[in-house]
Amino acid sequence: MDTLTRLEDTIAQRRRAAPETSYVASLSARGLPVIARKFGEEAVEAVVAALAEDREELIGEAADVLFHLLVMLAEKDVSLADVMAELDRREGVSGLEEKANRTS
Template sequence: METLARLEQVILQRRKCDPETSYVALLKREGRPCMARKLGEEAVEAVVAALSGSDEELVGEAADVLFHLMVLLADRDIALADVLAELDRREGVSGIEEKASREESHAD
């Protein structure tokens, strides 16, 4: 997790850089819809790599997904620690039970 914590700090710093020299700053300038689309594109590429690519391709696409997710989280001022806390909360809970509890809370 140290790698993700370092990446989070780099993303936060680079959001303030010149968009001509920083991809993170460029994404920030282009706005949240662009960030969301890019995350979606990377997720689709990860799915394709999972189904028909090599392990190395999937690893690269997974890294892209994590990076773009973290850029989007930073844009929403959501800390990585918040996501990790949610994963901790779900630990030991059946995925089926956890999904059902989310569906119940949305029905209210």
């Protein structure tokens, strides 16, 4: 968890940088649609790596997914702590039960 928290802090700092000097700042300057599309691209690449059964590629793509998810969350002012609190809330609840509660 410490790594993700540090990454979240780094993303927050880099969002304030000049877009010419920071990948995160350049994504933020281009807006949420670009950030969301990039996250989606990385998620698809992770799926492809999983289906190709390429463990090392999957590890790299999973890291890209987590990174871009944190960038997207930051853009929407949603913290990792917010997401972790939701996971904590769901802990011990059957996935089927939790999903049924969301759709009712």
